[in-house]
Amino acid sequence: MGHVYASVKFANPRDIEEGRREKMVEERALVDTGATFTTVPRSLAKKLALPIMGKVTVRTASGEEALDQSYAYTEASGKSTVAPMLVSDKMDKTLLGVFTLEALGLTVDISTGKLKEAEILLL
Template sequence: MDPRLVVGHVYVDVELIGVKGIGRFRALVDTGTAYTVVPRKVAEELGIAGTSRHVRVMTARGEAMLEEGIAVIRLMGEERTNVVLISDEVKQVLIGVTTLGAFGLRVDPTTGRLERTGVLLLTLYQ
């Protein structure tokens, strides 16, 4: 089998910034996850406040409702304010595809690393 076709795990150094401080993490990039997911303990320690909105998600264990929050994310030398989901079940920070898109990044499947692609903007013509 071609080793370039083997799916592996991609990790990236990331900082999450809340009103109580900055946390540095080795996060798993999960291209099967729409949102970045933050463990509740991390959100509480950093002061990443939840909003009143909850998002229905599908997990390996079934359906769940996760609280939406807003965090500043620092990734590959850039910083963005991003929607995150706060989870009681997840034990590590997961970087989802909406965060990758906001930073103009994608996973290069041949290297297993993030690469800059630019932010995709769609224009609808009538």
């Protein structure tokens, strides 16, 4: 099994509300079904002027780390949502986590290595 990457567009939700879609930034994100949150580099959060809402402590492969919490308008595979995310000073790549995948109604198709529409359950 290999890595799954997806083309994802991010924006400050305020820019979308005000019709400034040209401020969206497209990233090649690693789809990480083991990560709860989408995590973006600090440089992307600054470029989009994402609001910082607080901090959360997360467990990573290298130990615990406190990351800033934010949220962003997110588009992938023709779907869009506003999703919570974390901002990292150490990472230089974007991880697309499970909260965002669920909010977008997407899942990984392991036979193709691409995102596909998920069945949404309300049980």
